[in-house]
Amino acid sequence: MNNTAVVTGAGSGVGRAVALALARAGWRVALVGRRSDSLAETIGMEMESRGEMLAVPCDIASAEAVEQMGRHVRSQFGNVEVLVNAAGTNAPKRALHELSAADYHRIMDANLNGAYYCVQAFLPGMRREKSGTIVNIVSDAAKQASAKAGPAYAMSKFGMAGLTQAINAEERGNGVRACSIFPGDIDTPLLDQRPSPPPAEARIKMLRAEDVAACALLAIQLPSRALVEEILIRPR
Numbered sequence: 374m375n376n377t378a379v380v381t382g383a384g385s386g387v388g389r390a391v392a393l394a395l396a397r398a399g400w401r402v403a404l405v406g407r408r409s410d411s412l413a414e415t416i417g418m419e420m421e422s423r424g425e426m427l428a429v430p431c432d433i434a435s436a437e438a439v440e441q442m443g444r445h446v447r448s449q450f451g452n453v454e455v456l457v458n459a460a461g462t463n464a465p466k467r468a469l470h471e472l473s474a475a476d477y478h479r480i481m482d483a484n485l486n487g488a489y490y491c492v493q494a495f496l497p498g499m500r501r502e503k504s505g506t507i508v509n510i511v512s513d514a515a516k517q518a519s520a521k522a523g524p525a526y527a528m529s530k531f532g533m534a535g536l537t538q539a540i541n542a543e544e545r546g547n548g549v550r551a552c553s554i555f556p557g558d559i560d561t562p563l564l565d566q567r568p569s570p571p572p573a574e575a576r577i578k579m580l581r582a583e584d585v586a587a588c589a590l591l592a593i594q595l596p597s598r599a600l601v602e603e604i605l606i607r608p609r
Contacts, residue, residue, distance in 0.1 A: 375502070376424070377450040378593075379403045381433055381491060382460030384411025386561035387510050389418075390582035391457050391589050396424040398590065403427045403446045403453075405491075406460070433460055433487030434479070443494030452502055453495045455593050458488035458533070459510040463566045467523025477525045484529035489536060496540075496549065503548035504597065507540055508589045509533045511553045513607065521567075534603075541602060550600040552592035556585050557607035579608050 378395050382388030383404035392415055395402045401424050404412045412428035419426070427449055431442040446453060462483045464476040488509060499505025514522035515530035522530075533553065540551035558564075560576040571579075588604045595601065 375450075375452050375454045377401045377403070377446075377453050378455035378457065379405060379446055379453050379491070379495060380457045380459060381405040381487065382458075382510075383415055384408055385415075386459070386563060387556075387559065387582045387585045388457070388459035389415045390586035391459055391508075391510075392426070393419050394583070394586040394590055395455075395593075396426050398424065398594075400424040400455070401427070401450050403429050403450060405429050405431050405433065405442060407432050433491060434482035436486075436490045439487070439490040439494050443491075447498070452498045454499070454502075454504060455506045455508070456491060456495050457508045457510070457589055458491055460484070460487055461510065461512075461563065463523060463526045463563060465566055465568050467526065467568070468520065469524055472523065472525055480525040481529050481532075484526070485532040485536075488533055492536065492540065496544070499549045500544065500547045505549040506593050507537070507549070507551040508592050509537050509551065509553050510585065510589070511537075511555050513555045513557045513605065515553075516555055516605065537602070541600070545600065548597070550597075552589075552601050553603050554585060554588050554592070555603065555605045556580055556588075559585060580606065
């Protein structure tokens, strides 16, 4: 197995936590995100990791940019064993009566289309090697839509869950497995995009990004004979 992983949304939140956890476990990690300064900040948080980290700025909403990113990662690290789709966004004006077309497309591009583009960039190599794990960081909004999440976010996350199921239906015979992680409320910067961001006393009761990262590592580190298709994790 080639211990190389690609993590999207690695500049903050769950993506950052997953990238750091993998690096600490000795993986070579390509950190993908739109802002190079945020990726550099993530790398700077783990100066003593056992794994090598590579910052690859990329807007995953662009299929062409993702193709270029994939070529660059493979040129530096070779075949990719793990892909974690952790990038995600929402909009303050998210309800049906106020959601703009621009925000709708931006959310779908970042949350769903970008994940699909990244899967298509790295799945062929996994298929050739007969080995690979894809982890999609979804949301419990993909279990039950709510006004809190908004329709575009819920639609994108239901789509991510469907993408996971499609990968397992088509690729498990090729040695590739996929897992959807459905977190409840997590104390990450994404909360600041809510119409009314929760106060500190509410956030302290929420999940931490590290909790979700631990779930991702569980799915990744299981023996290849085992597949965890879904993990639903909520604050206690």
